Amino acid sequence: MLLRVFALVLMLFINTVTAAESISRNACDGVDCVSPVVVLDSATKVEGENSLKIVAVAPCRVTVGRFSGTDFDNFTLKTTAKIKAELETGVVVLETLVKSKGGFYFSRAMDQQIGPKTQWQKVFTRFFFKEKERPDEIFVNLIIEGNGTVWVDDINIEKEKLPTMSEK
Numbered sequence: 001m002l003l004r005v006f007a008l009v010l011m012l013f014i015n016t017v018t019a020a021e022s023i024s025r026n027a028c029d030g031v032d033c034v035s036p037v038v039v040l041d042s043a044t045k046v047e048g049e050n051s052l053k054i055v056a057v058a059p060c061r062v063t064v065g066r067f068s069g070t071d072f073d074n075f076t077l078k079t080t081a082k083i084k085a086e087l088e089t090g091v092v093v094l095e096t097l098v099k100s101k102g103g104f105y106f107s108r109a110m111d112q113q114i115g116p117k118t119q120w121q122k123v124f125t126r127f128f129f130k131e132k133e134r135p136d137e138i139f140v141n142l143i144i145e146g147n148g149t150v151w152v153d154d155i156n157i158e159k160e161k162l163p164t165m166s167e168k
Helices: 002-016
Strands: 037-041 051-056 060-068 075-100 103-108 117-129 137-161
Touching: 051 060, 103 117, 117 137
Parallel strands: none
Antiparallel strands: 037 051, 051 137, 060 137, 075 103, 075 117, 075 137
């Protein structure tokens, strides 16, 4: 008898719980539900056959290059890219993100921000590796602090030897 009463109370409780109210639904029937959208653009480029065209409707970080680490022992890593922007608001910043020994470290070209309406401009970051510092992975990112369209082309990573104490 006690079990039947408990089952009845449990059924009443379950039936009185209201369903969650949906506040937004996206069927994702096209790429317009994704931000940012990244496509190849053969019409707007600096070199080669294409550039990457990024359309962002909100601030975001886009990885435009990913490389396995190599021996950068006592070297400077210089990342360059050519960027063009047609933003409604905000700026674009080039970032080099390095994964090393389980941690993430970054270098950003904050002094070379790309403004809302900018033609092709070459920007760079530098990352210094001391002796026995070796990256596991290197990511080249664009930080888009606004909304609109950004193009990136001619991404290059260079390795420059740091001077030794005897060379200074």
